[in-house]
Amino acid sequence: MTTFPQTPSFTGFNTPSRVEADVNDLNVEGAVPREIDGAFYRVQPEHQFPPKLGDDIAFNGDGLISMFRIKDGKIAFKQRWAKTDKWKLENEAGKALFGAYRNPLTDDPSVKGQIRGTANTNAYIHGGRLYALKEDSPALVMDPVSLETDGYTNFDGKMKGETFTAHPKTDPATGNMCGFGYASKGVLTNDMTYYEVSPAGDLLFDIWFETPYYCMMHDFAITEDYAVFSVAPITSSWERLEKGLPHFGFDTKQPTYMAVVPRKAGTTAEDIRWFKGENCFTAHVINAYQEGSKVFLDLPVAENNFFPFFPDIDGAPFNPDQAKTYITRWSVDMSQNSEDYQTQRLSDMIFEFPKVDDRFTGQKYRYSWGVVIDPEKPVELKGGSAGGFVMNTLGMYDHETGKEQKYWVGPVSSIQEPCFIPRSKDAVEGDGWIVMVCNRLEDHSSDLLLFDALNIENGPIASANIPVRLRFGLHGNWASAADLTVLEQAA
Numbered sequence: 001m002t003t004f005p006q007t008p009s010f011t012g013f014n015t016p017s018r019v020e021a022d023v024n025d026l027n028v029e030g031a032v033p034r035e036i037d038g039a040f041y042r043v044q045p046e047h048q049f050p051p052k053l054g055d056d057i058a059f060n061g062d063g064l065i066s067m068f069r070i071k072d073g074k075i076a077f078k079q080r081w082a083k084t085d086k087w088k089l090e091n092e093a094g095k096a097l098f099g100a101y102r103n104p105l106t107d108d109p110s111v112k113g114q115i116r117g118t119a120n121t122n123a124y125i126h127g128g129r130l131y132a133l134k135e136d137s138p139a140l141v142m143d144p145v146s147l148e149t150d151g152y153t154n155f156d157g158k159m160k161g162e163t164f165t166a167h168p169k170t171d172p173a174t175g176n177m178c179g180f181g182y183a184s185k186g187v188l189t190n191d192m193t194y195y196e197v198s199p200a201g202d203l204l205f206d207i208w209f210e211t212p213y214y215c216m217m218h219d220f221a222i223t224e225d226y227a228v229f230s231v232a233p234i235t236s237s238w239e240r241l242e243k244g245l246p247h248f249g250f251d252t253k254q255p256t257y258m259a260v261v262p263r264k265a266g267t268t269a270e271d272i273r274w275f276k277g278e279n280c281f282t283a284h285v286i287n288a289y290q291e292g293s294k295v296f297l298d299l300p301v302a303e304n305n306f307f308p309f310f311p312d313i314d315g316a317p318f319n320p321d322q323a324k325t326y327i328t329r330w331s332v333d334m335s336q337n338s339e340d341y342q343t344q345r346l347s348d349m350i351f352e353f354p355k356v357d358d359r360f361t362g363q364k365y366r367y368s369w370g371v372v373i374d375p376e377k378p379v380e381l382k383g384g385s386a387g388g389f390v391m392n393t394l395g396m397y398d399h400e401t402g403k404e405q406k407y408w409v410g411p412v413s414s415i416q417e418p419c420f421i422p423r424s425k426d427a428v429e430g431d432g433w434i435v436m437v438c439n440r441l442e443d444h445s446s447d448l449l450l451f452d453a454l455n456i457e458n459g460p461i462a463s464a465n466i467p468v469r470l471r472f473g474l475h476g477n478w479a480s481a482a483d484l485t486v487l488e489q490a491a
């Protein structure tokens with residue numbers, strides 16, 4: 001018998017569905033532009049079994065991957081589990097064997113030494129492969145057409161670290177997938193790695209270095225010459241794990257850093273520059289680029305902890321007001337000897353889950369889209385929210401003019417990360433659409449919304465009803481038909 005806990009993580013809108021599905025033609029209101037040809041992939045954490053320790057956080061659910069294949073004005077929906085080693089072991093046992101998030105001390109002894117990854121954070125396409133990603137483990141390879149799981153890759157033995165980020169970036173100039181790992185020599189180690197993988201899937205080189213303290217290295221950015229990291233003290237220790245505390249906790253006593261790592265083979269720790277800043281909270285990045293000797297990193301920044309489930313390590317209560325994230329620019333000049341980065345807030349929107357037109361990754365760019373929390377709007381929490389945040393508005397920021405656009409989805413809906421679809425390979429930046437999952441909290445259903453990317457304030461041009469409820473989701477990506485057709489024909 002399966003009984004999920006009667007806690008906020010597992011009830012109301014957050015009740016696990018565990019549904020694998022195939023729907024050839026979703027019911028659509030409005031018109032899906034016939035020019036759109038490709039697939040939107042996204043992932044949500046979903047517990048296959050009730051958690052081993054009674055309750056759990058969403059971040060510890062198993063990856064359930066959704067694919068929306070858009071073609072000829074139709075949208076087909078497919079959903080499959082990312083069949084990690086953990087998923088298979090637990091499936092075989094018929095129950096949870098792995099315990100708390102990032103705490104191997106809480107696991108059943110039978111799974112000691114197994115890869116703990118859940119593949120629940122990103123569904124990323126590169127070189128015709130679908131990678132389901134969790135930052136504590138290697139990348140899980142899946143088939144982008146069938147969504148069947150191949151298994152973990154160490155890139156033919158060339159990846160020596162134990163982990164691969166959930167936020168790789170593809171450099172549009174080289175086609176390489178740039179990625180990194182942290183805790184690369186094992187749980188809680190300060191060791192980091194930087195990797196580049198060619199479109200053919202060859203790991204080209206690695207760089208090893210250490211962070212000033214162990215912390216959640218969740219995301220990063222690239223420029224033409226550099227990998228750029230924001231390092232914030234979302235820390236941990238064996239003492240925490242032994243006590244059974246949440247893996248991460250926020251430390252307000254430590255500085256943040258902006259690390260600039262030359263993106264070339266042979267780079268050593270001595271070649272890396274660490275610029276210091278005042279304590280603040282960062283997790284995602286928007287984009288970065290170089291201009292002359294200057295390096296700019298744009299990212300959402302909060303004054304204090306953003307994750308209530310990873311509490312302050314000194315016991316300070318969660319402060320929702322200081323958890324608001326604002327689009328911020330960190331700048332450094334590589335020709336100077338300064339040991340600090342400069343910081344500037346760009347917008348007053350509460351903005352997270354940032355996305356850009358990926359063709360401008362690492363380059364000077366104009367537009368960001370993201371999930372905005374508009375506190376002015378009424379909220380009716382019928383049916384339960386995803387984690388207490390009311391992500392009620394799609395936002396756009398124009399870095400050239402400072403102009404903003406917003407679209408509010410109403411008092412009983414919440415949204416997930418948007419994704420940009422270019423109109424064509426060579427369309428100008430921002431010319432295309434935004435695709436985004438919207439949760440209808442009271443109806444316990446979800447819609448896939450399409451917007452004209454530069455006119456989001458006009459509202460969706462099409463809305464497709466998904467006949468199964470999609471729970472709180474993390475990240476997703478678009479793959480054009482050009483990236484997919486060869487594979488579809490082979491399938």
Ligand code: V55
Nearest residue numbers: 059120121135218283474
């Ligand atoms: C994040 C999400 C994770 C995780 C670490 O947003 C960081 C951040 C869904 O899992 O494991």
Ligand code: FE
Nearest residue numbers: 167218284475
């Ligand atoms: Fe993320």
